[in-house]
Amino acid sequence: MRGQATLFEGSNRLVYDDAIELTLQSMQAYGPSHDHWGIAWSGGKDSTATLTLIVHLIDTGRLQPPKSLTVFYADTRQELLPLAISAERIMQQMAERGIRCEVVCAPLDKRFLVYILDRGVPPPNNNTLRWCTRQIKVDPMTQALADRIDELDGNILMITGVRQGESAIRDGRIAMSCGKDGAECGQGWYQQVLPEAKGIRGRIATLAPLLHWRVCNVWDWLKIYAPLPEYGGWATATVADAYGGDEAEEINARTGCTGCPLTENDKALDTVIASPKWSYLAPLKRLKQIYRELRKPHNRLRKAGIEVLKSGRVAANPQRMGPLTFSARLWALGEILSIQAEVNSAARALGRPEIDLINAEEEARIRELIAAETWPQGWDGDEPTADTPIDTVYADGSVQPLFI
Ligand code: SF4
Missing domain, CATH: 3.40.50.620 (HUPs)
Structure with missing residues (x-):
């Protein structure tokens, strides 16, 4: 063309x-x-x-x-x-x-x-x-x-x-x-x-x-x-x-979700906030940091040993890291809501469009399921956090004891 x-x-x-x-x-x-x-x-x-x-x-x-x-x-x-x-x-x-x-x-x-x-x-x-x-x-x-x-x-x-x-x-x-x-x-x-x-x-x-x-x-x-x-x-x-x-x-830009955790850098968001009319969206850059923090061991549970699945099979990856603790979830919710509030207060001051990361219905649902102590399938919440020192268990069932 x-x-x-x-x-x-x-x-x-x-x-x-x-x-x-x-x-x-x-x-x-x-x-x-x-x-x-x-x-x-x-x-x-x-x-x-x-x-x-x-x-x-x-x-x-x-x-x-x-x-x-x-x-x-x-x-x-x-x-x-x-x-x-x-x-x-x-x-x-x-x-x-x-x-x-x-x-x-x-x-x-x-x-x-x-x-x-x-x-x-x-x-x-x-x-x-x-x-x-x-x-x-x-x-x-x-x-x-x-x-x-x-x-x-x-x-x-x-x-x-x-x-x-x-x-x-x-x-x-x-x-x-x-x-x-x-x-x-x-x-x-x-x-x-x-x-x-x-x-x-x-x-x-x-x-x-x-x-x-x-x-x-x-x-x-x-x-x-x-x-x-x-x-x-x-x-x-x-x-x-x-x-x-x-x-x-x-x-040759690529876009997807704001703060997509699968990309190293947030090129699309960087490009948007480089434009003066969108610069008030800069706090969204913190989303990626929140996702990175959530994946760290102290924010997650870990299977302590060999895991027998519902099917009767032994899980291939013993001691795998799993879901987020309640405190990690509540921390991330607070952080994301504060990013939203910060952007939207700037938006109102500038007469610019507001963002909608988590709406009232979504926040209520998140709080409801956390209050109900909800875990993903296969987890019941009594597993240790993933930064807890424990014996190493191998897929063949052998154990390397923890020497402290
Ligand atoms: S988070 Fe990233 S990889 Fe996942 S759907 Fe969104 S853009 Fe795609």
Whole structure:
């Protein structure tokens, strides 16, 4: 798209670059064999580009509309504020066009912060405990899709924003892992997991019509083309801004949850708060530190010896570290609420939008389950904290006594 001198050729015919033409061809090839289409939309750059382009192509008659189009907006409650605000604006624009949009959110107890704080499941990490993407993104999306499919006859084509770039396609390296190299967290999972999910298996196909787009195609669409009335007049420029505008073209930014514990640095948040109008969000940087602190041994319980599971099998990892103590949970709750209060008082003083990390219903639920002394399955709370010196027990049952 870059380098095009004009948007129009002579008459009012819209000009598309090769990347968009290929997207159009892909939709024309696979779209008509499905009566119903859905779009999985996270509010991030790739899925926003996908959504607005598909609607634009339908609006301009380039693409035959399906019998029904449903947009599923994945609301994790952890979105970066500028992206959440852009998503709201785009939802309004869809409502004005009569497009059905469902906001998909995990049930109360499964939401990211509630799950950590009400039953003490440690924040996710890259190794053994990667529970978040499935729980706050894929499972709710699967449920929403299953409910929608129940209302429809026939199959549904689920359109995702998975994007791998030209070189990856050429090299056959189309990995469907979650969120690397500028991808949105969860997008590959939708492609990989949704078609096989229980309840919808066999009734859903997925298509990634922007698979071949390079990141500059995405920025150009979001910043230059989509906001123009001829291309839909979409409120997408703020999505690009949330990634840092022009700078983002260089860093190929990735976004996901605010303070995502799986990334080393909070590049997306750093980019947002570098902008003077969002600098009041800086206290959110402390979230990552809280997640790191929670994972430390003194804040968690540990199995003391060999653990026999319900199935009768012996657990493979004796003395594994487990859930968060009540004091750790209450400490983290207090810290997160104070970040929220600090940001929101600055927001009110500046006349800027407020954040909503933990709402009143979520706080009440967290306090209720802590008061009820709730532990995750397989733990009863009488285990020692993980910093307590104990004999070492090996998987074969042998014991290395503790010499003090
Ligand atoms: S952005 Fe991070 S915390 Fe959020 S679902 Fe993805 S991996 Fe998990």
